[in-house]
Amino acid sequence: MRKVAICGALALATLSASAGAETVIVYTDPMTLERKVVVTETGGPDRAYHCFLPPSSLGCQKISLRRAR
Numbered sequence: 001m002r003k004v005a006i007c008g009a010l011a012l013a014t015l016s017a018s019a020g021a022e023t024v025i026v027y028t029d030p031m032t033l034e035r036k037v038v039v040t041e042t043g044g045p046d047r048a049y050h051c052f053l054p055p056s057s058l059g060c061q062k063i064s065l066r067r068a069r
Contacts, residue, residue: 024048025060 021044027036030052048063 022046024063026050026063027053029053 021042023040023042024047025038025040026049027038028034028050036053046065048065049060050063051060052058
């Protein structure tokens with residue numbers, strides 16, 4: 001169920017052309033695997049990142065976005 005919500009948030013971020021560029025950050029707690037999605041409006045291209053909480057040595061990994069045709 002959570003994967004559907006995350007995919008939905010990513011899809012909305014990629015389809016929103018009138019709102020400008022969006023940055024989607026998916027935070028994951030490695031102990032409970034609980035996820036939190038944060039969407040911010042930024043300048044530049046649409047971006048998505050996956051980060052672990054608390055900020056770990058792994059850093060954030062970029063998620064590739066695909067636009068609908």
